Amino acid sequence: MSDALLDPEEARRLRGKRVERVAKWALPVVVLVVLLVLWDRLIVWYEIPHYLLPGPGRVIETLVKDWAMLFEAFLVTLQITLLALAVAVIGGVGLAVLFNQSRFAEMSFYPYAVILQVTPVVAIAPLIFIYVENRTVGLLLCAWIVAFFPILSNTTLGLNSTDHNLRDLFRIYGASRWQRLRYLQLPSALPYFLGGLRIAGGLSLIGAIVAEYVAGTGGIGSGLAFRILEAGYRLNIPRMFAALLLIAVTGVVIFAGLSFLSHMLLRRWHESALKRDS
Amino acid sequence: MNDLIHRPILPLGQRPKLIELAQVGKVFNGQVTALRDMALTVNAGDFISLLGPSGCGKSTALRLIAGLSTPTQGRILWEGGQGAGDLGVVFQEPTLMPWATVAQNVYLPFRLRGQSFPSVKGEIDEALALVGLSAFAEAYPRELSGGMKMRVSIARALVTNPRLILMDEPFAALDEITRHKLNTDLLALREKIGCTVIFVTHSVFESVFLSDRIVVMAARPGRVIEEVLVTAPYPRDEVFRTSADYAAHCQVASQALHRAMGDAT
Numbered sequence: 403m404s405d406a407l408l409d410p411e412e413a414r415r416l417r418g419k420r421v422e423r424v425a426k427w428a429l430p431v432v433v434l435v436v437l438l439v440l441w442d443r444l445i446v447w448y449e450i451p452h453y454l455l456p457g458p459g460r461v462i463e464t465l466v467k468d469w470a471m472l473f474e475a476f477l478v479t480l481q482i483t484l485l486a487l488a489v490a491v492i493g494g495v496g497l498a499v500l501f502n503q504s505r506f507a508e509m510s511f512y513p514y515a516v517i518l519q520v521t522p523v524v525a526i527a528p529l530i531f532i533y534v535e536n537r538t539v540g541l542l543l544c545a546w547i548v549a550f551f552p553i554l555s556n557t558t559l560g561l562n563s564t565d566h567n568l569r570d571l572f573r574i575y576g577a578s579r580w581q582r583l584r585y586l587q588l589p590s591a592l593p594y595f596l597g598g599l600r601i602a603g604g605l606s607l608i609g610a611i612v613a614e615y616v617a618g619t620g621g622i623g624s625g626l627a628f629r630i631l632e633a634g635y636r637l638n639i640p641r642m643f644a645a646l647l648l649i650a651v652t653g654v655v656i657f658a659g660l661s662f663l664s665h666m667l668l669r670r671w672h673e674s675a676l677k678r679d680s
Numbered sequence: 681m682n683d684l685i686h687r688p689i690l691p692l693g694q695r696p697k698l699i700e701l702a703q704v705g706k707v708f709n710g711q712v713t714a715l716r717d718m719a720l721t722v723n724a725g726d727f728i729s730l731l732g733p734s735g736c737g738k739s740t741a742l743r744l745i746a747g748l749s750t751p752t753q754g755r756i757l758w759e760g761g762q763g764a765g766d767l768g769v770v771f772q773e774p775t776l777m778p779w780a781t782v783a784q785n786v787y788l789p790f791r792l793r794g795q796s797f798p799s800v801k802g803e804i805d806e807a808l809a810l811v812g813l814s815a816f817a818e819a820y821p822r823e824l825s826g827g828m829k830m831r832v833s834i835a836r837a838l839v840t841n842p843r844l845i846l847m848d849e850p851f852a853a854l855d856e857i858t859r860h861k862l863n864t865d866l867l868a869l870r871e872k873i874g875c876t877v878i879f880v881t882h883s884v885f886e887s888v889f890l891s892d893r894i895v896v897m898a899a900r901p902g903r904v905i906e907e908v909l910v911t912a913p914y915p916r917d918e919v920f921r922t923s924a925d926y927a928a929h930c931q932v933a934s935q936a937l938h939r940a941m942g943d944a945t
Contacts, residue, residue, distance in 0.1 A: 567775040570748050574769055575792040585791065589779045671778045671820050 456640040461647065464640040472629060472641075476648050479610055479625035482538070483656070486545030486606040493546065494553025494602070495595065499583065501554075502561040519551040523609060527616035537617060541625075544616070545609030549602040556598030560591025593672050596664040603656040611649065687724070687874030692892055692909065695723035697759050698843060698876055699745065705753035706740050713901035714740040718754070720895060720904065722844070722878065727870060729887035729894045730880045731933065733941055737902020738880045742846050745878065764793055768837030768845040768875075772852055774829035776821040776836075782808070783817040786836045800839075807839040808832075810869055827858040834866070838875060847879045851886070863889055864917060871915055884937060888929045889921060896933070898940035905940040908933050 438458045444450070445457040452460055465472065497515065501508035527544045534540040564586055572582050614627030624632075626645045633641040668675040689695075699722040706715040715737035722728060730738040743749045745756060746769055758766070768789075776785045786807055790800045797804075808814050811831040821829055830850060837845050851859040863886060870877065881887050887894045894908040910929050912920060920926055 565775065567771045567773055568777065570746075570771075571769065571775060571788075572792065573748060574746055574767060575789050576764060577792045581792055585788075586777070589777065592779070671822060676822070 453637055453639055456643060460640050461643040465644040465647065468641055468644060472626070472645060472648060475624055475626045475629045475645070476652070479607075479614065479627065479649070480652060482541045482545055482610040482613075482625065483607045483652070486542055486549055486609060487603055487656075489542065489546050490549035490553055490602050490606060491599065494550045494598065495557050497550075497554050498557035498561060498591075501558055502587065503579070503583070515551065515554060518547055523548050523612055524616060527613055531617050541610060541613045541617060544613030545606045548609030548612070549606035552598040552601040552605065553595065554598075556594045556601075557591050560594030561587045563594065564590045593668055593674060596660075596667065600657065600660045600664065603660045604653055607649070607653050607656060686872065689725035689870075689874050689914075692726075692911075695725045698722045698724045698726075699759065700757045701741075701745070701754065702757065703754035704741070704744060704751045704756060706737070706744060706749065707752045715744070715751075715902040718904055722876065724843070724876050725874060726893055727877045727891040728879065729891040730878065730897060731882065731884065731887045731894050731937060732897030732902075732905075733882065733899050733937075735899035735902065736897035736940070737899070738897055739848055740902060741897075742848050742878065742880050745844075746846055765789060765840035766843045768840060768842040770830075770833050770837045770845065770847040770850045772849045774821070774826075774833040776829060776832055778821050781818050781820055782813060782824070782832050785821070785832055786839050788836060789840045803839050803841075807835040810838070810872065811835045811865070825858075826854055827862060830854065830862060831865075834869070838869070838873065841873070842875070844876045844878065847877060849880050849882070852881070852883075859886070860918075860921070866890065867914065867916055884930055884933045888926060888933050889916060894933050894936075896936040896940050906936055908936050 442457045442459065445452075445455060456464070497511070501512060523544050526547065527540075530543055531537075531540045534543060568586055569582075572586055577585070610625065611627045614625045615631065618628065618631065626649050630642050630645045633639075633645065665675055701718050701720040701722075704715065704718045705713070707713050718737070718741060720728075720741075730741060732738050740749075744751050746767065747762075776782075777788070780788075783804055784797075786804050787797055787800065790803070791797075805814065805817070808817055811834055813828065813831055813835065816824065816828065816832075821832070824832065833850070837847075851862050854862065866877075867890060869875075877891075879887070879890060888910055892910050892914075894910060896905045896908060897903065898905045908929075910933075912925050912929065
C-alpha cells in the first residue's frame with residue numbers, strides 16, 4: 403500500500419521512460435511507413451509515369467529483378483570502400499604515431515596532410531586516373547584521400563591527450579618511449595581513434611562512389627555509382643533508385659558495425675559507453 | 681623477487697641516512713624562485729610531512745626528489761644510488777589507467793620493468809591485501825569510490841617495496857571521514873612494511889597525526905622555515921586524534937605555520 407502512496411510521481415516517470423524506449427524505435431518506423439504510403443499514393447493519384455518517378459513498390463521490384471547485376475556492382479563498391487577504410491586506418495594511425503614520435507616529421511608533413519584533406523577529391527580524381535594505370539588502385543587512392551584525415555587528426559589528438567600525472571608516473575618508473583606509446587598513449591587514444599573511424603567509414607564509401615563517378619569506365623567490374631550513371635543515361639529511373647537504396651543501406655550498415663565495434667571496445671571503461679541512471 | 685618485506689623502523693636519531701638534499705634550489709625561467717636553499721636529510725623510516733601554504737615549493741620539492749624536474753642549484757643524493765623500484769609515488773589524483781583493471785594498474789611498475797604478470801602475482805596480491813582491496817582485483821577504476829581508487833594508487837606505489845614513497849596531498853580531494861580512515865590505514869601500513877614516506881599536505885592536523893617530522897615551509901620564495909618533531913609514539917589511532925598530546929603538537933605546528941605565513945607577507 404505504501405507503494406501506492408509514494409507512487410504517482412515515480413510511476414509517471416517510469417511510464418515516461420517506457421514510452422521513450424518504444425518511441426525510439428517505433429517513431430522512425432512510423433515515419434518511414436507514412437512516407438512510403440504517401441509516396442505510393444501520390445504516384446497513383448497524380449498518375450505519375452514510372453520513368454519520371456517510380457513508386458516504392460516498383461523500386462523494390464527492380465531491386466529484385468536486377469539483383470544479379472546490382473549485387474555484383476555492390477560487391478565492387480563494398481570492396482573498394484572496405485579496402486580504402488583499412489588503408490585509411492593503417493595510414494592514419496601510422497602517420498599519427500609518426501607525428502607524435504617526431505616533431506620534425508609532424509612539422510614537415512602535417513601541412514600537406516591538411517592540403518590533401520581540404521582539396522575536394524572530385525578535383526584531384528581526374529588527375530589520379532590519368533597517372534594511375536590500375537583502375538582499382540586509382541579508386542582506392544581517391545577513397546583513401548577522403549577517409550584517412552579524420553583518423554589521423556583524431557588519433558593525433560588522442561595520443562596527445564594522455565593524463566599528465568600518468569605521464570609523470572611512467573617517467574618515474576623509467577618507461578621507454580615504446581612502452582609509453584604501447585601502454586599509455588595508444589589506450590588513451592583509442593576512444594578518439596574510434597570516433598575518427600566512424601567518420602572515416604562513411605567517408606570511404608563517399609570517396610569510393612565519387613571516384614567511380616569520375617573514373618566512369620563501364621563494363622565488367624563496375625561499381626554501384628557507375629550503374630547509377632548508366633541507368634541515368636537510359637532513363638531507367640527505378641534502377642537508379644534501387645542502386646541508391648543499396649548504397650544508403652551499405653552506409654548505414656558500415657556505421658552500425660563501427661558503432662558496435664566501438665561499444666565493444668570501450669564498454670568496460672570509457673565514459674562514452676557507460677549507461678547512467680539520470 | 682621477495683614478497684613485500686618488513687623493514688624495522690628505528691627510533692628517531694638512530695635511523696640510517698636515505699637521501700640528502702643539499703642546498704637545493706629551483707628557479708623557473710630564470711626568474712621565478714620556486715624553492716631556495718632547501719637542506720633536508722631523509723632517514724630510513726622517517727615519516728616526513730612538508731607543510732606549508734600554497735606556493736611554498738612543497739610540490740616542487742617532491743617533483744625534484746621524484747626526478748621529474750632537475751634542481752637549478754644544489755643536489756639530491758641517494759645513499760647507495762637510486763635503483764629501479766626504489767621510489768613509489770602517490771599523486772593528488774588516483775592517476776589510474778581507466779582501461780586497465782585494478783590488478784593491472786598495480787602491475788604497472790613491474791610491467792615497465794619487463795616482468796611478466798604471473799611472476800609478480802604474489803606481490804600484487806599482497807599489495808592489494810594490504811590496502812584491503814583483494815576482492816576488487818578484477819574491477820575497473822570507474823567501479824570504485826574515490827577512497828578505493830586512492831587505495832589502489834597506494835598499492836601501486838608500494839608494490840615494488842620502494843625505499844621511499846612520495847605522496848603529494850593524496851587525500852586532499854576526499855571527504856573527511858574517508859580521509860581519517862585512510863590516514864589510520866596508512867600508518868598501519870607503514871608499521872607493517874616499514875616504508876619511508878615524504879608526505880605533502882597543507883593540513884596541520886593531518887601532518888601531526890601522520891608524521892614524526894614536520895618540515896614547515898614558507899612561500900615567495902619557497903623555503904624551509906623550521907622543523908617540528910612529533911614525538912608521540914606509533915601506533916597512533918583514533919584515540920591519539922582526540923588526545924591532549926595531539927592537540928599540543930597541533931598547536932606547535934600551527935604556530936610554526938603562522939610564523940611561516942607571517943614571514944611571507
